[in-house]
């Protein structure tokens with residue numbers, strides 16, 4: 001009996017060790033003193049990137065991943081690295097792959113900060129985003145997402161003791177976008193205003209506004225020496241921001257040429273191979289490029305639907 005009991009205890013201990021060592025759904029990368037990027041893993045289990053900044057008296061988290069499990073794993077990593085409390089989470093925008101884990105961060109002590117428009121969109125527009133075929137479980141989860149505690153339509157400075165974090169409103173991806181800048185570390189968390197070598201989701205976007213905002217990133221003092229944390233894809237540099245702008249400029253030009261051609265649908269069909277030829281190191285799937293061509297075409301036609309702010 002004793003042997004069996006010991007064996008059983010051993011199996012339980014092994015099981016516990018195995019689950020404690022379960023791989024994180026993201027890769028944590030230190031990108032400055034007390035500044036970390038949490039980059040979605042190759043299986044995309046986190047759904048997007050996130051990150052955090054450790055100040056004198058607390059931690060500010062940027063974005064919350066798609067699932068509570070991924071956000072809880074991030075909380076675990078923060079607690080492993082610092083005993084300081086988690087005080088804030090800034091949602092860069094309302095999309096569920098960036099807000100889905102908000103409750104786990106709130107449970108860990110965070111005040112949820114977001115653009116003013118996120119409060120009206122996070123439980124409603126995320127359902128529209130997934131379309132009619134949304135799974136009931138996902139629909140219920142979105143309808144239960146926490147609403148932000150603190151909203152803004154202006155830039156906001158957050159002091160973590162003596163550490164300054166600037167939250168800026170920007171235009172382009174949804175109509176309710178924020179970036180998070182840590183000037184002492186030269187780090188800008190861009191949310192989905194930047195994607196690295198992955199076609200961006202244009203469903204709520206304006207490429208015209210987006211290009212202007214990203215030109216602003218490149219015009220920041222010392223941009224050449226900054227680190228950019230994109231919403232999707234690996235940690236980026238100013239070269240990646242320029243590459244992303246080139247991608248959007250090429251998309252707009254090719255779709256515009258397609259619209260002017262006599263056989264518009266055929267011309268639009270030819271956008272995908274041309275984009276792949278121009279950006280061979282990007283992961284351009286048929287599905288993603290088809291959606292981008294559709295939304296770009298709508299924007300150029302002036303028929304693009306974008307989320308409408310809902311009054312408080």
Ligand SMILES: [Zn+2]
Pocket residue numbers: 093095173192201231
């Ligand atoms: Zn997004």
